Amino acid sequence: MHEWDADTRVDATGDGRFAAHLGDRWTSAGGRPNGGYLVAFCLRALGEVLPHPDPLAVGAHYLRPGVTGPARVDTEVVRAGRRLSTGQASLTCGDREVLRVVASYADLGDPAGRTVALGRAPELPPPDECVDPYGGLRLPGVTVADRVRLRAPEPFGWAAGRPTGTPRAEFWIGFADGRPADTASLATLVDCAAPAVLELGVADSATVELTVHVRARPGSAWLAARVATRHLAGGYYEEDVELWDATGRLVAQSRQLAVSADR
Numbered sequence: 001m002h003e004w005d006a007d008t009r010v011d012a013t014g015d016g017r018f019a020a021h022l023g024d025r026w027t028s029a030g031g032r033p034n035g036g037y038l039v040a041f042c043l044r045a046l047g048e049v050l051p052h053p054d055p056l057a058v059g060a061h062y063l064r065p066g067v068t069g070p071a072r073v074d075t076e077v078v079r080a081g082r083r084l085s086t087g088q089a090s091l092t093c094g095d096r097e098v099l100r101v102v103a104s105y106a107d108l109g110d111p112a113g114r115t116v117a118l119g120r121a122p123e124l125p126p127p128d129e130c131v132d133p134y135g136g137l138r139l140p141g142v143t144v145a146d147r148v149r150l151r152a153p154e155p156f157g158w159a160a161g162r163p164t165g166t167p168r169a170e171f172w173i174g175f176a177d178g179r180p181a182d183t184a185s186l187a188t189l190v191d192c193a194a195p196a197v198l199e200l201g202v203a204d205s206a207t208v209e210l211t212v213h214v215r216a217r218p219g220s221a222w223l224a225a226r227v228a229t230r231h232l233a234g235g236y237y238e239e240d241v242e243l244w245d246a247t248g249r250l251v252a253q254s255r256q257l258a259v260s261a262d263r
Contacts, residue, residue, distance in 0.1 A: 002179035003147055004188065008040040010048070010073055018045040018073040022066055022093065024143060031141035033066035035207040035256075036191030042089035042101040043184055045073040050085040052105035054183040058212040060101045065206070067093040078102075108183060108217050121244035122170035122224045127151040133171055134159045134194070148192045149176045151222075158198040167196040167229035173243070174222045181218040181243075181251070189223065190241045190254040196227045197237050197260070204261035208236070212254040220246035235260045 007025055010018035018041075026037035039060050047053070071093050078086040084104050091099040124130065130151035137159045138145055152171035157164035173189055174181065181189060190212055195205060226242040236259050243252040 002175065003177050004040070004175060004179055004185055008037070008044055010041055010045045012048060016049055016075040016077070018048070018075070020071040020073055020091075022068045022071050024068050026147055027068075027141055027143045029139065029142055029204045033068060034144045034188075034191060035060070035062060035210060036188040037144065038062075038066050038091055038099050039101060039187045039191075039210065039212075040185065041071065041073050041091055042099065043103060043187060045075050046087045046089050046101070046103055046105070047184060049075050049077055050087050050105045051080050052085045052107050054106055054108040054217065055187065055212070055214050056084065056104050056106040056108070058101060058103045058187050058210075058214070060099060060187075060210040060212075062099055062207050062209065064096060064098050066091070066098045069093065108214065111216070117250070119242075119250065121248045121250070122226050124170060124172060124224055125153055127172045127222050130172060131155060133169070144192055145194075147176055148189065149174055150193060156194070156199070158201075163201050164199045167199045169196050169225075169227045171225050172222045173225045178221060180221045181223055181245075183214050183217055186214055186218070186243060186252040187212045187254075190243060190252055191256065193225065193227065195229070195239055195258070197229045197232060197239065197258075200229075200232060202232070202237075202260045202262070205237075205258045206261070208257045208259055210254060210256040212252060214252050216245075216249050216251045218243075218245045218251045219249065222246055223251065232260075235262070
C-alpha cells in the first residue's frame with residue numbers, strides 16, 4: 001500500500017461516520033498536519049457515501065489547526081443526482097472540529113461534453129533533467145516534503161537564500177513512493193509544495209480556505225505544476241495552482257486563501 005493510501009485511511013463506524021488517524025508523516029511548518037492531507041480524509045469518507053467516483057468541486061474551510069492522533073469524519077449526503085452528487089464532511093480532532101468540506105462528485109471516466117483548451121501546460125525539461133528545487137533544504141518538522149518529490153529547472157530562489165520577489169513557479173510534482181496520482185489525491189498534491197509567496201520573504205502561513213476543481217483523471221505519475229500569487233494584502237494572499245499530466249491535459253486547478261504568520 002502506498003503512503004498516501006495508508007496514511008489517509010478511514011474506517012466506517014456507522015451512520016455516515018468514519019474513524020481516522022492523523023499521522024506525523026504529512027506535516028507542514030510548525031509540525032501541523034498539512035492542509036491538503038486533512039482534506040484527503042474528508043474526500044475519502046465522502047467517496048464511500050456518494051454514488052459518483054470522482055471529486056469534481058471541493059470547498060474546504062479550515063477552522064483551526066489539525067492535531068496528529070485519532071480523528072473522526074462525519075459525512076452527510078446533501079443530494080445524489082444522475083450526473084452529480086454532493087456531500088458535506090467535517091473532520092474532528094478530539095472534541096474540536098478542524099475542517100469543514102463541501103464537495104460535488106461526478107464520473108470523469110467518460111467525458112462527453114465540449115472541450116476547448118485555451119491554456120497550455122508548463123514547458124519543462126523531463127523530470128530526470130531537473131533538480132530538487134529545495135536544493136536539499138529541509139525545514140524542521142516539515143515531513144510532507146519527504147512524501148512528495150519536486151523537480152524544477154533550477155532551485156527556488158528562497159531555498160538558496162535569495163528570494164526573487166516574484167511569487168511564481170513551475171515544476172514537476174509527484175508522490176515520492178511513485179504512487180500514480182488520481183482524482184482523490186489531487187486535492188492533496190495541490191497543497192504539498194512550499195508556497196510561492198516564500199519568494200516575497202513570507203516565512204510561514206496558514207490556509208483559511210481551499211477550493212479545488214478536478215478537471216480530468218491524471219494519466220501520469222509526474223504532474224506539471226504552475227503556481228502563482230498575485231496579491232498579498234493585509235497579510236492575506238491567494239495562491240493559484242494548476243496541475244497538468246504528462247499528456248498536456250489539465251487535471252486540477254485550485255485557489256487557496258492563506259494568512260501569513262507575521263500578519
